[in-house]
Amino acid sequence: MDGPAAGAVVAVTGATGFLGRRLVKVLAADGWTVRVLARRDVADPMWRGLEPQLVIGDLSSDPALAALCAGAQVVVHAAGLIKAPSRQVFDRANVEGSRRVALAAQAAGARLILVSSLAAREPQLSDYAASKRAGEEAARAVIGDSLTIVRPPAIYGPGDPETLKLFQAAASSPVLPVLDPAARMAVIHADDAAARIAALVRTPRPGVHALSDDRPEGYGWAELMRAAATAVGASPRLVRIPGWVIKSLANLSKWAAIATGKESILTPGKARELLHGDWSLSSNDPIPDFPPVRYLLHEGFAQSVGWYRSEGWLKDKKARK
Numbered sequence: 318m319d320g321p322a323a324g325a326v327v328a329v330t331g332a333t334g335f336l337g338r339r340l341v342k343v344l345a346a347d348g349w350t351v352r353v354l355a356r357r358d359v360a361d362p363m364w365r366g367l368e369p370q371l372v373i374g375d376l377s378s379d380p381a382l383a384a385l386c387a388g389a390q391v392v393v394h395a396a397g398l399i400k401a402p403s404r405q406v407f408d409r410a411n412v413e414g415s416r417r418v419a420l421a422a423q424a425a426g427a428r429l430i431l432v433s434s435l436a437a438r439e440p441q442l443s444d445y446a447a448s449k450r451a452g453e454e455a456a457r458a459v460i461g462d463s464l465t466i467v468r469p470p471a472i473y474g475p476g477d478p479e480t481l482k483l484f485q486a487a488a489s490s491p492v493l494p495v496l497d498p499a500a501r502m503a504v505i506h507a508d509d510a511a512a513r514i515a516a517l518v519r520t521p522r523p524g525v526h527a528l529s530d531d532r533p534e535g536y537g538w539a540e541l542m543r544a545a546a547t548a549v550g551a552s553p554r555l556v557r558i559p560g561w562v563i564k565s566l567a568n569l570s571k572w573a574a575i576a577t578g579k580e581s582i583l584t585p586g587k588a589r590e591l592l593h594g595d596w597s598l599s600s601n602d603p604i605p606d607f608p609p610v611r612y613l614l615h616e617g618f619a620q621s622v623g624w625y626r627s628e629g630w631l632k633d634k635k636a637r638k
Contacts, residue, residue, distance in 0.1 A: 331396030443586025474507030
């Protein structure tokens with residue numbers, strides 16, 4: 318596939334996030350002029366040698382969004398909240414933000430790609446999932462059938478603090494929890510997610526597209542935990558944890574967040590997401606001809622652990638002895 322025309326602009330929201338930082342790098346390598354929306358000037362080590370255009374502002378600023386989208390051929394809306402104290406706060410970012418970006422893209426005559434979440438498939442489970450689904454609907458109400466929606470599953474990779482917790486537990490704990498043995502979860506490395514979104518930037522594919530690695534049927538809890546243990550060179554025992562324990566911990570976490578004013582990722586809604594039995598891709602999730610993934614689970618986990626250790630985020634098992 319030929320690259321973009323010289324000077325063709327792709328605008329990106331959420332560019333400083335875990336996925337967005339990689340997406341900017343891939344798009345620039347593809348030949349796009351990348352323009353990003355950020356609250357302040359950005360100097361990201363991942364962007365060494367790149368000079369993305371910068372628009373200062375956020376999703377609440379219509380003038381900033383208009384400047385971001387002006388003259389762009391494609392807009393990738395990757396910004397959003399993954400944790401918040403209420404549905405109202407989620408909606409302010411994930412629904413109203415999507416609507417505002419869609420209006421700005423439409424006014425600029427740009428194609429819009431909305432990065433949503435596989436959780437949007439099950440909006441009844443949590444405020445987060447409901448807000449992501451409502452964000453899709455808000456953008457579609459503006460853009461119509463030309464809208465491209467991307468639904469990534471759980472994304473992991475270097476720099477992700479949530480996956481780091483899994484590797485820390487695998488390295489230090491004598492046991493690792495597993496939930497429903499019948500449950501299935503699709504996953505994807507952040508570099509592969511960025512590459513596949515970039516492919517959609519190059520080639521217009523309206524509709525809803527779910528992402529995964531080369532295992533769209535997903536992984537079981539035990540397989541994920543064993544892969545994490547192997548990556549850190551440990552062999553903890555796997556222990557089945559009943560669902561009520563996760564729900565109880567989520568309720569405790571909720572009240573602790575209220576008491577401390579600090580948001581927690583483990584909410585009752587997140588517990589329902591964790592306990593949901595099917596986060597695999599199905600025949601209802603059409604997959605276009607994406608570039609091949611670089612990382613399957615074991616290779617991706619090993620690469621992630623290597624990065625965490627090189628950056629001092631995760632201590633080497635041998636170094637602790």
